[in-house]
Amino acid sequence: MVILTNKPKFALFIFGFFLLLQLNSLAQKHSPKGFDAIYSGIPWYTQDGNTVSAHGASIVKDNGKFYLFGESKTDSSNAFAGFSCYSSSDLYNWKFEKMVLPVQETGKLGPNRVGERVKVLKCPKTGEYVMFMHVDDLSYKDQFIGYATSNTINGTYTFKGALLFDGKPIKKWDMGMYQDTDEKGYLITHSGNLYQLSDDYKSVTQQLVSNMTSQCESPAIFKKDGIYFWLGSGLTSWERNDNYYFTATSLKGPWTERGLFAPKETLTWNSQTTYVLPIEGSKDTTFLFMGDRWSFPRQNSSATYVWQPLTINGNSISLPDFKESWQLNISTGEWKTTDIKGKKIDDLNTKLINYQGNWTHSPNHSSSISRSDAKESSFSINFKGKQVGMFGNSGPDGGYAKIIIQNKKGEIIHSSIIDMYCKYSESSLKFLSPILTKGNYKLTVSVMGEHGNWSNKKGTLFGSSGNFISLDKIIVNN
Numbered sequence: 001m002v003i004l005t006n007k008p009k010f011a012l013f014i015f016g017f018f019l020l021l022q023l024n025s026l027a028q029k030h031s032p033k034g035f036d037a038i039y040s041g042i043p044w045y046t047q048d049g050n051t052v053s054a055h056g057a058s059i060v061k062d063n064g065k066f067y068l069f070g071e072s073k074t075d076s077s078n079a080f081a082g083f084s085c086y087s088s089s090d091l092y093n094w095k096f097e098k099m100v101l102p103v104q105e106t107g108k109l110g111p112n113r114v115g116e117r118v119k120v121l122k123c124p125k126t127g128e129y130v131m132f133m134h135v136d137d138l139s140y141k142d143q144f145i146g147y148a149t150s151n152t153i154n155g156t157y158t159f160k161g162a163l164l165f166d167g168k169p170i171k172k173w174d175m176g177m178y179q180d181t182d183e184k185g186y187l188i189t190h191s192g193n194l195y196q197l198s199d200d201y202k203s204v205t206q207q208l209v210s211n212m213t214s215q216c217e218s219p220a221i222f223k224k225d226g227i228y229f230w231l232g233s234g235l236t237s238w239e240r241n242d243n244y245y246f247t248a249t250s251l252k253g254p255w256t257e258r259g260l261f262a263p264k265e266t267l268t269w270n271s272q273t274t275y276v277l278p279i280e281g282s283k284d285t286t287f288l289f290m291g292d293r294w295s296f297p298r299q300n301s302s303a304t305y306v307w308q309p310l311t312i313n314g315n316s317i318s319l320p321d322f323k324e325s326w327q328l329n330i331s332t333g334e335w336k337t338t339d340i341k342g343k344k345i346d347d348l349n350t351k352l353i354n355y356q357g358n359w360t361h362s363p364n365h366s367s368s369i370s371r372s373d374a375k376e377s378s379f380s381i382n383f384k385g386k387q388v389g390m391f392g393n394s395g396p397d398g399g400y401a402k403i404i405i406q407n408k409k410g411e412i413i414h415s416s417i418i419d420m421y422c423k424y425s426e427s428s429l430k431f432l433s434p435i436l437t438k439g440n441y442k443l444t445v446s447v448m449g450e451h452g453n454w455s456n457k458k459g460t461l462f463g464s465s466g467n468f469i470s471l472d473k474i475i476v477n478n
Contacts, residue, residue, distance in 0.1 A: 034092060035092040035093055035435070036327070036338075037326060038091060038307050038327070040306045040322070041305075041430075042304055042389075042418070042429055042432055043418065046086065046095060047094070048096070049414060052094050052096075052305075054068050054070025054084050055071045055073060055274070055303055056117040056118060056274055057070030057071075058119040058120055058275045059277045059290070060120050065088070066087065066088045067085055067086070067087050067154060069118050069120045071084075071116055071117075072084040072099060075299065075300045075302075075417075077138075078114065078138065078296070078297075079113065079114070080114055082099040082102040083100055083118045083133070084099055085097040085098060085154050089330075091288075091330070097154040098154065100150070100157050101118075101133075101156070101157045104159060108142075108161070109135060109146070113136070113137060114134070114137060115136075115146075116174075117133060117134045117176065117218070117274075118132070119131070119177035120153075120177075121177055121201060123201040124183040125200055126200050127151075128149050128150070128200075128201075129151070129153050129155075129157070130148075131149070133145070133146050133147070140457060143171055143172060143173045144162045144163075144169035144171050145162065145169070145170045145172060145175055146159065146161060146163060147163045147201075148160055149202075163187070163203060163204060165195060170189065170204065172191075173190060174189065175189045175219070176188040176218070176221065176275070180223065184196065184197070185201050186208075186221070187204060189219065190215070190218075190219065191215065192209060192210075192216050192230075192232075193207065193209060193210055194208045194212075194251060195207050208251055209251070209255065212246070212253070213232075213246075215233075216233070217235055218233045218243075218272050218274055219232045219273075220232070220274065221251075222276040222287060224285075224312055227247055227248075227315050229276075230248070231261070231273045232244065233272045233273055236462065238295075238296045238462065239294075239454075239463070240267035240268060240270045240272060240293070241267055241268070242260050242264060243260070243271075243272065244257070244258070244259055244261065245259075246258060247315045256315075258315065258316065261310075261319060262320075265424065267424075268306075269291070269308065269322045270426075271291030271292060272293075273289070273290075274291060274292050276289055276290065277290060279330060281329060281333020282333065283332040283334055285333045286309050286328060287309070287310040288308075288309065288328070289309070289310050290305070291307070291308075292305065295419040295452050296452055296453075296463070297452065297454070301416065304419075308322070308323055308326075309323070309335045324428055324429050340389070340475060341477050342387065342475040342477035343475065344473050345381065345473060346367075346473050347361070347368055347471040347474075353471075354380050354381070355377075355379045358374040358377050359372045369427075369472055370470060370471045371393070371469070372469060372470075373399065373466055373467040373469075374447055374449075375467070377446065378444055378446035380442060380444040380445070381474055382441070383440075383442075385436075385438060385441075385476045385477050387432065387434075387477035388432075388477070389430075389431055389433065389474070390445065390472075390473070391428065391473050391474075392427065392469065393426070393470040394419075394420045394421060394422035394426050394428070394430075395420070395425040396422070396424070396425075396465055397451075397464060398419070398420030398451065398464055398469070399448065399450055399451035399464060399467030399468055399469060400418070400448040401417070401420060401445050402415070402416075402447075402448050403416040403443070403444070403445050404444045405444075406444070407440070407441055408440040413441075418430050420469050447467060447469050448467070451464035452464055
């Protein structure tokens with residue numbers, strides 16, 4: 001009787017089990033997968049489709065996961081909007097954890113203040129996570145290095161105020177942090193200053209290097225084979241410049257200037273150093289250069305990231321070419337370049353691409369470029385697939401382009417803004433959408449009639465002279 005009674009239950013269990021397997025299989029078939037490479041110079045998106053906003057950043061690896069800390073930006077001002085935290089297991093796909101240090105109600109990190117260059121270290125003595133940052137007012141006349149603490153890496157950090165040295169704040173702006181292999185912590189600032197932290201990372205005990213150089217903003221230090229490398233940029237506000245580096249066999253120096261680490265006049269592939277992350281694996285160690293491509297005032301939507309593998313040979317480092325897409329094996333520490341997948345559609349293919357407004361089309365022997373600076377001029381394409389991207393040309397007169405993706409019902413499922421400014425003319429990938437559920441969509445790209453401009457403390461004007469956007473080709477991944 002017992003066996004007879006359990007047969008229906010067992011049959012129901014088996015039916016339910018196979019139903020779950022089938023539903024899971026269907027979910028996997030229709031659920032979009034994540035990104036499979038690091039793409040530089042384009043907006044990044046979290047797995048829920050929002051822009052990754054984490055500039056002036058650092059990364060901490062904790063319990064097998066990478067945590068990215070950075071400045072959360074807006075498109076309206078440079079006022080402190082909070083420090084954000086994202087997590088990833090592969091450095092390709094990012095999950096928003098939380099605003100780990102939000103705007104304070106009052107005080108030095110309250111409304112209408114500046115908070116930049118956030119860096120986080122785990123203190124080996126206390127087990128606390130200590131966050132460091134440049135604190136200032138909007139006129140950059142109240143600068144000092146501040147710190148905050150949390151018991152968990154992705155918890156809410158408590159702002160503690162100024163980091164003190166001999167009882168006084170360190171009144172510097174651009175800064176970085178370095179943790180040596182002996183777990184001692186160090187603060188780096190612009191103009192070549194290096195300070196050693198106390199054992200609890202909450203104060204400074206001594207200054208090791210003083211005014212090594214006259215500039216060197218956005219400083220970063222890393223070590224390979226007993227040689228320390230100190231990277232930094234020139235003073236050009238948010239404009240890109242040719243970054244350079246120094247080497248030494250001791251943090252105390254002497255430090256030797258080595259020159260540029262990217263080809264001259266590439267402006268460090270249009271980026272500014274923020275951090276260097278070693279990825280140690282079973283076969284190799286890749287040193288990941290992390291750079292910012294600023295886009296004031298649209299720092300939230302259009303500022304992007306340039307992450308590249310550094311080439312290191314003795315006391316020489318270089319970024320010899322620009323890798324639009326490349327893969328990094330977290331387990332082995334090895335990297336390789338990869339092609340951007342998809343069918344390429346030339347800009348002159350007017351059977352598929354619909355141009356509206358005033359456009360010029362300039363074919364040549366290798367490719368063609370379609371350009372417009374007329375506000376609201378646009379091009380669009382209907383496509384079937386799971387991802388769409390575009391290549392274009394950036395130049396001194398480049399402006400902002402508005403991107404919209406609609407589904408077959410005409411509903412907007414994604415929107416973005418990209419920046420086509422560069423001090424020199426260059427063609428590259430400008431946009432790659434989040435992974436979509438495979439289907440029918442429409443991509444529309446239009447001229448916003450806006451461009452980025454800003455000035456430094458001396459009033460020198462930087463940025464674009466025009467509003468042009470351009471198209472080289474569209475790529476559709478089926």
